[in-house]
Amino acid sequence: MNLEHFLKSEAPGWMDVKGLDADIVLSTRIRLARNLDGYRFPLSFTENEAQQIDGMIYEALHSINADGHKFSHFTIKEMPALQRQVLVEKHLISPLLAKKEKSASVHISNDETISIMVNEEDHLRIQCLAPGLQLVETYRIASKLDSKLEEHLPYAFNESFGYLTSCPTNVGTGLRASVMMHLPALTISKQIKVVTQMLARLGMVVRGIYGEGSENLGNIYQISNQVTLGKSEEEILKDLQEVALQIIKNERGAREALLKNSRIILEDRFNRSLGTLKYARIMTSEEAAACLSNVRLGVDVGIINEVPLNVLNECMILIQPGFVQQYAGTTLQASERDMYRAKLLREKLNSNNQKLMEKGEERYDV
Amino acid sequence: MVCEHCKEQQATITVTQVVNGQKSEKHYCEVCAQNFHPFNLDFHKEEQIPIHQLVSNLFGLPVWNNGPQEKAPSTSQKSAKCPTCGFTFRKFLNEGKLGCPQCYETFGKQLPLVLTKIQAGTTHSGKAPGKPNHHNEWIQKQIDSTREQLQLAIHEERFEDAADLRDEIREMERRLERGGVDTP
Numbered sequence: 001m002n003l004e005h006f007l008k009s010e011a012p013g014w015m016d017v018k019g020l021d022a023d024i025v026l027s028t029r030i031r032l033a034r035n036l037d038g039y040r041f042p043l044s045f046t047e048n049e050a051q052q053i054d055g056m057i058y059e060a061l062h063s064i065n066a067d068g069h070k071f072s073h074f075t076i077k078e079m080p081a082l083q084r085q086v087l088v089e090k091h092l093i094s095p096l097l098a099k100k101e102k103s104a105s106v107h108i109s110n111d112e113t114i115s116i117m118v119n120e121e122d123h124l125r126i127q128c129l130a131p132g133l134q135l136v137e138t139y140r141i142a143s144k145l146d147s148k149l150e151e152h153l154p155y156a157f158n159e160s161f162g163y164l165t166s167c168p169t170n171v172g173t174g175l176r177a178s179v180m181m182h183l184p185a186l187t188i189s190k191q192i193k194v195v196t197q198m199l200a201r202l203g204m205v206v207r208g209i210y211g212e213g214s215e216n217l218g219n220i221y222q223i224s225n226q227v228t229l230g231k232s233e234e235e236i237l238k239d240l241q242e243v244a245l246q247i248i249k250n251e252r253g254a255r256e257a258l259l260k261n262s263r264i265i266l267e268d269r270f271n272r273s274l275g276t277l278k279y280a281r282i283m284t285s286e287e288a289a290a291c292l293s294n295v296r297l298g299v300d301v302g303i304i305n306e307v308p309l310n311v312l313n314e315c316m317i318l319i320q321p322g323f324v325q326q327y328a329g330t331t332l333q334a335s336e337r338d339m340y341r342a343k344l345l346r347e348k349l350n351s352n353n354q355k356l357m358e359k360g361e362e363r364y365d366v
Numbered sequence: 367m368v369c370e371h372c373k374e375q376q377a378t379i380t381v382t383q384v385v386n387g388q389k390s391e392k393h394y395c396e397v398c399a400q401n402f403h404p405f406n407l408d409f410h411k412e413e414q415i416p417i418h419q420l421v422s423n424l425f426g427l428p429v430w431n432n433g434p435q436e437k438a439p440s441t442s443q444k445s446a447k448c449p450t451c452g453f454t455f456r457k458f459l460n461e462g463k464l465g466c467p468q469c470y471e472t473f474g475k476q477l478p479l480v481l482t483k484i485q486a487g488t489t490h491s492g493k494a495p496g497k498p499n500h501h502n503e504w505i506q507k508q509i510d511s512t513r514e515q516l517q518l519a520i521h522e523e524r525f526e527d528a529a530d531l532r533d534e535i536r537e538m539e540r541r542l543e544r545g546g547v548d549t550p
Contacts, residue, residue: 035467037467038467039466039467040450040451040465040466041451041463041464041465041466041467043461043463043464043465044451044452044453044465044466045466121463143493146493150495150496155495156467157494157495158467158470158471158490159490159494160488160489160490161470161477161481161488161489161490162490162492162494163490163493164464164467164470166463166464166465167462167463167464168462168463168464168477168480168481168484168485169484169485171470171481171485171490172485172490172492173490173492173493203486226484227485227486228485229481229485229486229487229488229489229490230485230486230487230488230489230490230491231486231487231491231492232491232492232493232507233492233493234492333400334400334401335400
């Protein structure tokens with residue numbers, strides 16, 4: 001498939017499927033880091049080594065049966081900067097890979113659930129995405145693919161250190177499991193700080209979904225395991241699962257309390273945000289993310305009925321600078337981006353509303 | 367005042383940011399202030415502590431520099447050089463990353479010291495190449511730990527618990543015999 005398929009201004013299909021606890025957990029991500037024995041890590045390898053590795057992984061991936069998944073291969077060097085940024089914003093490649101010059105590439109499955117990054121920090125990074133909370137299921141998909149690749153690739157593995165990685169924070173299982181959570185009520189009630197501290201003690205990290213340093217944007221948090229050595233995959237997943245369930249419980253409790261104590265304030269806030277999204281002419285990314293978070297919470301608690309969740313999911317992705325510029329068809333200054341962002345949101349939210357009106361009763365199905 | 371970001375232009379804009387209740391003020395020029403938004407990771411990069419610095423802080427690199435008593439291990443660490451990629455342990459501490467798979471053998475003695483600080487242990491447990499049945503190993507491990515609990519329960523005369531644990535072990539053993547294929 002050509003690159004345009006992966007650059008479309010819409011949410012990937014897998015996001016439409018409703019996962020478990022989808023009101024709070026947006027998605028689950030599993031990442032496995034692997035390296036090939038006898039080759040230096042991307043930090044110190046030569047262009048020649050990079051090309052060999054790229055070739056070997058390409059061969060391996062095409063000689064296995066990947067459970068019906070078809071992969072498309074793209075070389076990072078050959079992509080314009082804006083297209084790389086769009087792939088980063090879709091979480092299909094990492095910001096680090098987007099900057100790579102030496103034979104770095106990515107294999108993306110056509111449904112966008114699996115991406116295999118080549119020559120990022122490690123030779124091989126297998127990533128699987130799934131909607132809602134499904135750590136074990138998603139890990140199984142990644143692990144199965146990993147086991148198949150292993151038959152064709154000489155993985156660097158050591159009995160005592162496990163899978164060897166460039167950074168010692170990934171060595172062992174090479175597994176990083178993350179859940180993206182929308183936690184507006186915990187944020188409003190200032191409980192999120194306590195949660196963050198608790199998680200740090202349990203060996204978990206909290207980050208903003210749009211990358212490091214964006215902790216508060218849209219009240220979306222990415223919670224992942226820190227430890228990769230000394231714990232088996234099952235233990236890592238089990239611990240993260242337990243933590244996620246605990247946070248979901250707290251968030252639900254906080255939502256109920258908010259609704260009970262200040263319903264009218266919330267109703268006002270949700271509807272104002274919806275109004276802003278639908279009619280504003282200038283929208284910064286912060287404001288857009290904050291408004292989308294409010295509307296999403298409004299939909300979750302049943303105060304707002306006219307916006308389907310999948311439209312919100314889509315908007316959350318589309319408000320990022322890369323997508324806004326792609327929508328405009330050109331690179332833009334920050335102030336111009338804010339105008340195009342507002343236009344994009346108006347189109348998405350108003351057109352959908354009309355469609356729903358035409359369809360009549362269907363809107364109550366959401 | 368000079369802009370804190372480009373350090374060239376006159377700072378004309380003050381950005382006040384509240385992160386986790388901590389208020390901070392930054393002074394930028396007009397051009398840099400335009401680029402100041404949370405999505406722009408490149409812009410914020412300089413303000414973040416680089417990971418290698420964090421790693422070397424964590425592993426006490428400065429201590430090795432200053433402590434006269436610890437000079438001995440420091441020199442031995444310096445001399446070890448990875449034959450494949452030329453990395454020294456010092457370079458690893460500076461970069462926060464290793465150069466090649468061979469490094470794990472070259473620095474096999476020093477690495478556990480580092481790993482205990484950032485990981486849950488120094489030995490891998492879990493998936494391994496060529497061992498597709500690792501699910502079985504996991505069950506076996508669970509059986510072992512449940513057996514220990516069983517012994518404890520018997521010792522403390524909690525016989526009802528012991529009976530439950532015994533049943534659990536039987537169930538797990540049955541699963542192991544079936545090849546651990548029944549997915550939960």
